[in-house]
Amino acid sequence: PASRRRFAAIHAEAPEFVEMSVEQEILVTGIKVVDLLAPYAKGGKIGLFGGAGVGKTVLIMELINNVAKAHGGQTRAGGRWRRGGTVPTPGSRPQVALVYGQMNEPPGARARVALTGLTVAEYFRDQEGQ
Numbered sequence: 596p597a598s599r600r601r602f603a604a605i606h607a608e609a610p611e612f613v614e615m616s617v618e619q620e621i622l623v624t625g626i627k628v629v630d631l632l633a634p635y636a637k638g639g640k641i642g643l644f645g646g647a648g649v650g651k652t653v654l655i656m657e658l659i660n661n662v663a664k665a666h667g668g669q670t671r672a673g674g675r676w677r678r679g680g681t682v683p684t685p686g687s688r689p690q691v692a693l694v695y696g697q698m699n700e701p702p703g704a705r706a707r708v709a710l711t712g713l714t715v716a717e718y719f720r721d722q723e724g725q
Contacts (some may be wrong), residue, residue: 625661
């Protein structure tokens with residue numbers, strides 16, 4: 596387990612409006628078909644839907660690889676617990692922080708997993724400068 600240096604609430608106050616950027620930028624993923632046909636907004640949310648066996652996990656792995664290298668990180672929510680074995684194992688990629696939740700938990704508990712991921716990403720952005 597990681598040592599605790601600091602605690603941060605997952606239900607924190609939003610930044611002041613004047614502190615937020617109003618510019619819209621495209622997130623360059625390094626995946627040509629995504630960047631051309633369905634570009635992602637930097638700082639936005641995306642959804643990835645598809646049937647079984649169409650490559651959702653492969654695409655997510657490539658996004659983790661490319662985005663973490665170029666921009667410092669991402670937060671991902673959803674999927675299934677059994678997919679946890681297909682994402683990087685802890686320690687195999689030092690630039691990736693993993694936060695897991697189980698699908699058999701109540702909806703409120705599952706929502707807190709996404710908020711925890713965002714809190715971790717904000718910590719690395721604001722405190723660590725990454």
